[in-house]
Amino acid sequence: MKYKLTLLLLACCSMMQAQTPVYLDPSKDIEARVEDALSRMTLAEKIDVIHAQSKFSSAGVKRLGMPDFWTDDGPHGVRPDVLWDEWEQAGQTNDSCVAFPALTCLAATWQPLVSSLYGRALGEEALYRGKGMILGPGVNIYRTPLGGRNFEYMGEDPYLTSRMVVPYVQGLQSCGVASCVKHYCLNNDEEYRHQVNVIISDRALHEIYLPGFEAAVKEGKAWGIMGAYNLYKDEHNCHNQYTLGKILKQDWGFDGVVVSDWGGTHNLDQAVRNGLDMEFGTWTDGLTMGATNAYDNYYLSKGYQKAILEGKYTTKELDEKVRRVLRLFFRTTMNKQRPYGFLCSEEHYVTARLVAGEGIVLLQNDRNVLPIQPKGKKILVVGENAIKMMTVGGGSSSLKAQHEISPLQGLQERLKVSDCQIEYARGYVGDVSGNYNGVTTGQNLKDDRSPEELINKAVEKARTADYVVIFGGLNKSDYQDCEGHDRKTMDLPYAQDKLITALASVNKQTIYVNISGNAVSMPWRKQVPAIVQGWFLGSEAGTALASVLVGDTNPSGHLPFTWYENLSQVGAHSFGEAAFPGIWREGKKIIDEEYKEGIYVGYRWTDMKKLKPAFAFGHGLSYTTFKVSNLRSAFDETTDGNMTFKVDVTNTGDRPGADVVQLYISDVKCSVDRPVKELKAFQKVMLKPGETKTVTLSTDKRALSFWDEATDGWKAEPGEFIAWAGDSSDRLTCKVKFTLK
Ligand code: BGC
Numbered sequence: 001m002k003y004k005l006t007l008l009l010l011a012c013c014s015m016m017q018a019q020t021p022v023y024l025d026p027s028k029d030i031e032a033r034v035e036d037a038l039s040r041m042t043l044a045e046k047i048d049v050i051h052a053q054s055k056f057s058s059a060g061v062k063r064l065g066m067p068d069f070w071t072d073d074g075p076h077g078v079r080p081d082v083l084w085d086e087w088e089q090a091g092q093t094n095d096s097c098v099a100f101p102a103l104t105c106l107a108a109t110w111q112p113l114v115s116s117l118y119g120r121a122l123g124e125e126a127l128y129r130g131k132g133m134i135l136g137p138g139v140n141i142y143r144t145p146l147g148g149r150n151f152e153y154m155g156e157d158p159y160l161t162s163r164m165v166v167p168y169v170q171g172l173q174s175c176g177v178a179s180c181v182k183h184y185c186l187n188n189d190e191e192y193r194h195q196v197n198v199i200i201s202d203r204a205l206h207e208i209y210l211p212g213f214e215a216a217v218k219e220g221k222a223w224g225i226m227g228a229y230n231l232y233k234d235e236h237n238c239h240n241q242y243t244l245g246k247i248l249k250q251d252w253g254f255d256g257v258v259v260s261d262w263g264g265t266h267n268l269d270q271a272v273r274n275g276l277d278m279e280f281g282t283w284t285d286g287l288t289m290g291a292t293n294a295y296d297n298y299y300l301s302k303g304y305q306k307a308i309l310e311g312k313y314t315t316k317e318l319d320e321k322v323r324r325v326l327r328l329f330f331r332t333t334m335n336k337q338r339p340y341g342f343l344c345s346e347e348h349y350v351t352a353r354l355v356a357g358e359g360i361v362l363l364q365n366d367r368n369v370l371p372i373q374p375k376g377k378k379i380l381v382v383g384e385n386a387i388k389m390m391t392v393g394g395g396s397s398s399l400k401a402q403h404e405i406s407p408l409q410g411l412q413e414r415l416k417v418s419d420c421q422i423e424y425a426r427g428y429v430g431d432v433s434g435n436y437n438g439v440t441t442g443q444n445l446k447d448d449r450s451p452e453e454l455i456n457k458a459v460e461k462a463r464t465a466d467y468v469v470i471f472g473g474l475n476k477s478d479y480q481d482c483e484g485h486d487r488k489t490m491d492l493p494y495a496q497d498k499l500i501t502a503l504a505s506v507n508k509q510t511i512y513v514n515i516s517g518n519a520v521s522m523p524w525r526k527q528v529p530a531i532v533q534g535w536f537l538g539s540e541a542g543t544a545l546a547s548v549l550v551g552d553t554n555p556s557g558h559l560p561f562t563w564y565e566n567l568s569q570v571g572a573h574s575f576g577e578a579a580f581p582g583i584w585r586e587g588k589k590i591i592d593e594e595y596k597e598g599i600y601v602g603y604r605w606t607d608m609k610k611l612k613p614a615f616a617f618g619h620g621l622s623y624t625t626f627k628v629s630n631l632r633s634a635f636d637e638t639t640d641g642n643m644t645f646k647v648d649v650t651n652t653g654d655r656p657g658a659d660v661v662q663l664y665i666s667d668v669k670c671s672v673d674r675p676v677k678e679l680k681a682f683q684k685v686m687l688k689p690g691e692t693k694t695v696t697l698s699t700d701k702r703a704l705s706f707w708d709e710a711t712d713g714w715k716a717e718p719g720e721f722i723a724w725a726g727d728s729s730d731r732l733t734c735k736v737k738f739t740l741k
Pocket of ligand 1: 182262396
């Protein structure tokens with residue numbers, strides 16, 4: 001009997017080997033595998049793969065050996081697991097991750113290579129955790145410093161965003177883990193994110209808000225994209241015929257899956273016809289939280305199946321969605337060539353430190369107060385952000401980090417062998433709660449002293465200190481750098497202005513380190529000699545900040561957005577409530593927000609209005625100095641628009657350091673209004689003291705073009721252009737003219 005069974009099994013095995021189905025044969029073309037798998041699936045199986053079955057997973061096809069598909073946030077590390085159908089923690093003991101710096105910091109590195117390392121490290125963590133897709137990166141444009149999720153995005157400039165997103169996507173996907181680029185599109189503020197209907201010119205849409213997505217799709221070959229919550233042209237962006245059907249799928253040739261943001265699906269017919277492929281996170285009423293195990297009620301679930309059986313739809317749209325999902329499977333979970341995953345490897349920590357070190361921006365350094373010379377000195381560290389864990393909170397990007405080194409710990413560790421004394425004063429109390437979605441920091445930050453007592457205590461200690469280092473800024477609490485709401489003002493919360501002014505008035509060596517993903521107003525800016533932008537730096541925050549503050553790392557981050565003096569300098573805030581936050585329609589179901597500033601976002605606005613922001617886009621100092629000079633072009637006219645420029649950059653100081661050479665282009669005369677200048681190329685260069693390097697920067701026709709609404713396409717008008725080079729948008733030290741024939 002036993003013998004017979006073995007023979008039978010052997011016979012089955014050899015039969016199976018002889019007829020490996022096409023879809024399981026990795027040597028076959030992926031499209032052939034998709035078609036073969038599709039032809040084997042039942043209607044119910046097809047329906048199953050296009051909607052969620054738990055908070056973060058959708059079904060595979062068990063009968064055909066295709067595993068369930070797991071997604072997870074994103075974008076700064078792999079989010080800890082929640083229960084199958086609840087937002088509570090699953091309580092795993094293997095889901096503590098490396099928290100990487102937030103994407104604003106990544107953008108501030110101006111280093112595409114660093115972005116690729118970031119994506120790869122994140123991909124390895126995702127693989128270990130069994131995730132097929134990371135819900136990120138985010139590339140929505142920083143339109144106003146009030147934007148609650150700006151910290152998850154890459155700043156205000158479409159070109160910088162594009163250059164930084166492509167390697168992230170490629171690095172992540174090199175692990176066989178899909179990226180899900182979000183939130184497509186026009187999700188630029190958080191308040192009323194389910195109701196905002198954006199009204200915008202085609203030109204601004206294409207020139208400012210879409211290029212990051214376009215680059216991720218066309219160059220990065222992203223396998224997933226997430227539809228945003230908000231509306232455009234009166235249709236929700238999770239099923240928007242114009243943005244998904246036309247632009248993404250038709251014009252850009254996107255062959256991946258469109259995933260709905262969690263609870264962003266609102267309408268069966270639109271979900272069927274307008275480009276949505278996978279529905280996640282909602283019940284049937286468009287809310288982010290729904291009834292228990294209600295997945296059958298999703299739009300792309302039983303209701304859709306029934307409608308097909310009743311003949312309301314053919315399977316044409318369904319098959320198209322399933323093809324995309326199958327392609328996703330073959331690229332990820334069914335890809336047997338995927339590398340192994342690692343969680344919390346030393347390389348990942350090195351990557352986190354590298355990103356942080358390259359992204360921290362030295363905004364101001366009067367009298368060369370920085371770097372700190374610790375020997376024999378008393379250093380007073382002040383502020384809640386010196387001790388508060390920042391990896392927990394902020395919404396879906398919240399993480400359970402294996403460790404997080406606070407700024408105070410980082411300084412203590414770095415200076416423990418130096419002959420110096422470090423003291424700490426709280427200075428202010430912000431939000432002491434420290435938990436998100438069931439992950440708690442475990443920190444007890446409670447302090448009952450009044451703001452006056454806290455300030456007085458800090459000031460008293462500051463009088464006798466050699467340095468005062470304040471770690472302040474925002475945090476990940478509601479109405480700050482956090483999903484769901486926008487900030488209400490640009491001001492620092494928790495009476496920090498008062499604290500900083502008081503400290504600076506008694507200590508001339510005051511250093512302010514701002515922790516945030518957004519610009520904050522700094523009315524005391526002229527009184528504080530040194531200001532550092534410290535972002536949300538993740539697991540290695542303290543190590544990276546200490547390294548910059550004492551000068552082990554020479555800062556080389558540059559701002560990915562304009563640091564306005566106050567809201568009156570912001571385009572989006574210059575047209576009343578119609579432009580921000582919008583005006584409710586009758587019935588209060590939709591709020592129309594018209595981007596009246598059009599293409600004039602960030603430096604494009606301050607340039608046009610001749611405003612001087614606190615710190616310009618692209619600004620970033622170093623402990624050495626640089627000279628950018630001698631910009632020249634290989635030829636002074638072009639017919640195809642391709643141009644190559646060379647420019648010299650010299651380290652004129654006495655330390656090694658890196659500068660970011662930036663190339664901007666102005667169109668001298670054009671039939672439409674154009675920005676004074678626009679970033680079109682950049683490169684970060686490392687230089688020894690006294691060293692000069694020649695940097696080559698190339699641009700193409702797109703760099704000279706504007707979006708022509710008449711022809712619905714890019715257009716470069718012949719004539720004269722000027723290329724400018726420098727190391728900040730407000731420090732362009734050389735230029736060259738050229739002509740497009
Ligand atoms: C957020 C997405 C996130 C998703 C899943 C949504 O509320 O907008 O960015 O990926 O939740 O957590």
